Amino acid sequence: MNNCISKEIEDLFLTHYREWCLVSYSYVENMDEAEDIVQDVLEKVLCKLDDVNKILDIKSYIFVAIKNTSLKRLRKASKLTKMIESDIFIPSHEDGLIAFEKSAYILDALGSLPDQSKRVFELCVLEGLKYEVAADTLNISINTVKYHLKKGFKTLRVILHNQYFISLISTLISVFLLAE
Incomplete structure (x- = not known):
C-alpha cells in the first residue's frame, strides 16, 4: 500500500x-526558498506515509501544507528582522537606568498580587505555560486559572497605571514573539 x-x-x-513552487513564491518572494519549502513539505509527507492513508485529498493537503509552511517561514523571517533591528539600537546608560526602574516597579506590583493570582500569573504569563498545564500544576480548574489571570491583570492595571501597564504588556508581547 505504501508503494x-x-x-x-x-x-x-x-x-x-512548478505550480506549488509558484504558490510558495507568492508568499516568500524568493524562488530558491519556495523550492526548498515544496521539497521540505513533500519530504515530510513521504516520511509520514502511514498517516497519509487517512488523508482523503492528498493534493489539497500538500497545497495547504505548502501555504502554511510558507507563512510560517515569513513570520519567522519577520521576527528575525525585528530582533536584528532592535539589536541595532544601543541604549544609553540613562535608558538602562530607566528600564531598571520600570522593571523594579513592575516586579513590586507583581509582588503585591495575592499568592494564588501571582503564581498563576507567573506560570501562564512569565513562563508561558498553557492554562491546562498551569491548572494541573496548581491542582485547580482551568476556569480558576482564567479567573486568577483576569484578577491579576486587573490588579496590575490599577497598581501600574496606564504607562507602566502598557510597558508590561509590550514587554510580554515581545518576549512571546521571540519565544515562538
Whole structure:
C-alpha cells in the first residue's frame, strides 16, 4: 500500500511541482526558498506515509501544507528582522537606568498580587505555560486559572497605571514573539 501511495505522491510532485513552487513564491518572494519549502513539505509527507492513508485529498493537503509552511517561514523571517533591528539600537546608560526602574516597579506590583493570582500569573504569563498545564500544576480548574489571570491583570492595571501597564504588556508581547 505504501508503494502505491508513494507513487501517487511522486506523480503529484512531478505534475504540480512548478505550480506549488509558484504558490510558495507568492508568499516568500524568493524562488530558491519556495523550492526548498515544496521539497521540505513533500519530504515530510513521504516520511509520514502511514498517516497519509487517512488523508482523503492528498493534493489539497500538500497545497495547504505548502501555504502554511510558507507563512510560517515569513513570520519567522519577520521576527528575525525585528530582533536584528532592535539589536541595532544601543541604549544609553540613562535608558538602562530607566528600564531598571520600570522593571523594579513592575516586579513590586507583581509582588503585591495575592499568592494564588501571582503564581498563576507567573506560570501562564512569565513562563508561558498553557492554562491546562498551569491548572494541573496548581491542582485547580482551568476556569480558576482564567479567573486568577483576569484578577491579576486587573490588579496590575490599577497598581501600574496606564504607562507602566502598557510597558508590561509590550514587554510580554515581545518576549512571546521571540519565544515562538
